[in-house]
Amino acid sequence: MEMRNSMEETRSIPEYYGKNVFNLKVMRNYLSEKAFKSLSATIQKNGLLDPKIADEVADAMKSWALSKGATHYTHWFQPLTGSTAEKHDSFICPDDEGGVIMKFSGKELIQGEPDASSFPSGGLRPTFEARGYTGWDPTSPAFIKEGSEGATLCIPTYFIGWHGEALDKKTPLLRSMKALSKEVCRLGKLFGIKDKGNQAYATLGGEQEYFLIDREFYYDRIDLIQTGRTLFGKEPAKHQQMSDHYFGAIKTRIMAFMEDFDREMWELGAPVKTRHNEVSPAQFEVAPVFEHLNLAVDHNMLCMEVMQKVAERHGLVCLLHEKPFAGVNGSGKHNNWSIVGPDGKNWLSPGNNPHENAKFLVMLCAVIKAVDTYAGMLRASIASAGNDHRLGSHEAPPAIISIFLGEQLTDIIEQVEKGGAKSSKMGGVLEIGVDTLPQLPRDATDRNRTSPFAFTGSKFEFRAVGSNMSLAGPNIVLNTIVAEALDEICEKLEAAKAQKKDFNEAVQKLLQSIIKKHKRVIYNGDNYTDGWLKEAEKRGLPNLKTTPEALQATKDPKVIKLFEKHGVLTPRELNSRYEVYRECYDTIIDYEAKLSVDMAKTMIIPAALNYQEEVADTIKSVSSITKVKNTSARKLLEVLVKTTESAMQKIHKLEAAIAKGDSVKTKAAMDALRVDIDALEGLVSADLWPLPSYAEMLFIM
DSSP: OOOOSSHHHHHHSOTTTTTTBOOHHHHHHHSOHHHHHHHHHHHHTTOOOOGGGHHHHHHHHHHHHHHTTEEEEEEEBOBTTSSOBOOEEESEEEOTTSSEEEOOOHHHHHEEOOOOTTSOOTTSSOTTOOOEEEEEOTTSOOEEEEOSSOEEEEEEEEEEETTSOBOBSHHHHHHHHHHHHHHHHHHHHHTTOOOTTOOOEEEEEEOEEEEEEEHHHHHTOHHHHHHSSOSSOOOOSSSSTTOOSTTOOOOHHHHHHHHHHHHHHHHTTOOEEEEEEOSSTTEEEEEEOOEEHHHHHHHHHHHHHHHHHHHHHTTEEEEOOSOSSTTSOOOBOOEEEEEEOTTSSBTTSOOSSHHHHHHHHHHHHHHHHHHHHTHHHHHHTTOOHHHHHHTTSTTOOOSBOOEEOOHHHHHHHHHHHTTOOOOOTTOOEEEETTEEEEOOOTTOSOOOTTOSEEEOSSSEEETTOBTTSOTHHHHHHHHHHHHHHHHHHHHHHHHHHHTTOOHHHHHHHHHHHHHHHHGGGBOOSOTTSHHHHHHHHHHTOOBOOSHHHHHGGGGOHHHHHHHHHTTSOOHHHHHHHHHHHHHHHHHHHHHHHHHHHHHIIIIIHHHHHHHHHHHHHHHHHHHHHOOOOOHHHHHHHHHHHHHHHHHHHHHHHHHHHHHHTOHHHHHHHHHHHHHHHHHHHTTSOTTTOOSOOHHHHHHOO
């Protein structure tokens, strides 16, 4: 996205912005005019690189990388682990004189073979079929990662198997973007919009929440090191009740981190824009400028990596788990999604004339239809063991997928359902054919922080995504389900045109039928209340509270058919995602439970027993020299003994659940043990307690 609008603003942009990115501006200086035009067209139209210019592009990229101090290159890809992966190769190639030269061919640029057989594939390939190929994605520019002693050229790629099956998150994302673009352009033709070779595309702004704590505390918490969250921890007396951390003055040490982070991201061409304190102490947020969806996903993956690297330089640790601390806000990743049509305009933004407003309402209803029809799959796209802790509490939306439209848009929708909107709560009327449509001002909706899927003015904000997740997953689903809704809409409008029916009347009738069928998913109230849970059940909306429940949506025949129809995921590829994500969930619950047992047995219970001994000895000593009965001390000892005994029994129950391998029962047993352990923290002397407290980690920075 452009970050400047005038010469004055241009001068104020840091000279280092984008210095480590091989973008079009840089390419122009390294490529011939012919090669530059060809590569530009490839990038702008999401096409394939012309093999005739591959060697020239590769040589240009190498020359630029060498000028930045790079000695190696890597195909940077996103396997199903949810993180990024890379294998580094040097540019060095032996010459005929016993020395070396620096070479990089078009073949090496376009395709790599990293093997990568140990990555999860969900049955797409057995281990002995080790071949995996990475392929350059020209729509996401190459970039330089700087190290302490050198640099590496990183080439964004997709990752596929021997038979072309998608082994990563980027491949189906690119496919879903193509499917969405096709249907948006199709709708555009119905509205008389000529694409002139332009493609429609989705844009994305991914807000990122995170925690920062002092590194010394982190090293004293084996649970944070191994799982990313605190398995035990008593809620401190003061945490976020006063909301005094939210948008508060940023501490000096944190500001130094943020400034360092901003610089690195800007050097990588990632337009991070907003930074602030979040609600919980030690919690923060960064937000970018909107970009093309594919690039925004890549930049968010880089964002998480850079955050952790920069935090280390400042003696901090960046926690990206969805719920590192119980009892306070968890961290999410707000997925702000919109659509730009072939006319270059945002189709989720009300226009200035009847034609554009009608187009806006069609897009709005397409999203409503898509979300209601495939709510289960949308929920599955953000399902994880970590996110299960977050959803439904402390400003995180519940597991029920619903849409917030705001008072004015809901009023318009209700009027359309009744046969045509005649007025607006904001006033003003526009003509659309023989009917009327009220003017729709921009930003005519308030924000609903409890809604998982909210229209917030020119975009939809999917707030349920977890903070450490790749944004690829939810956007693959969102693109595909909206493409399907548009396909059905276009089919009906095309049939109406073929029958020479009035187009405006056909649009009005179609919108009316969509709203009547799918309005149940619209809810503008407080999603946290028990009343909404009852109302959602009455409406028939799914409430998939846990990851195992949510992932079952991928096995729905209509979902399998959907992804196959639009060429996004084959049935085998979709099933592989179920296998990978379910195994990931079970594995996380298993090792968290085992660590809970270890910590309780070797750290917590010994501390509790030592303190019991201290209290017992004190009671004996005091009783021997005074007639005071020590009633309070005896009660303390009694509570200590009782709570410790209860904890030990729950350890045995947790061990039994682990042995049975039932992740749901294991999680319940783990939660039960935590109740007693956290109670013990409030009883045992602080100098004996073996773990840094929440109060220390959240407030000492």
